[in-house]
Amino acid sequence: MFHSPSCWGRSNTHTAERGTSSDSNSSSKLLGRSVYSEIKKTRIQLVARMLLETNLTISQVSYALGYSCPENLSQSFQREKGMSPQAYRTMHTATGHAAV
Secondary structure (H helix, E strand, C coil): CCCCHHHCCCCCCCCCCCCCHHHHHHHHHHHCCCHHHHHHHHHHHHHHHHHHHCCCCHHHHHHHCCCCCHHHHHHHHHHHHCCCHHHHHHHHHHHCCCCC
């Protein structure tokens, strides 16, 4: 599979602004996890929702949500949900369940 140059050497998500350490510490205490972890979790929830509520391709979803390439979205989604975005869409549309 050919990966576009924009994917080479990139992390699986865009770098989030982390703020000062005191901001990060207070947010972590409030959320129970880092702000960065919360951003990643929220993005995956948005991916799942878009997979179920739209007919957009996975590539279109990835670019709409700021991923540098579809492969990065797929890797992040696989880690969080335990299946590929396509498998998730197929499973939930086949059963009629819209659990995100």
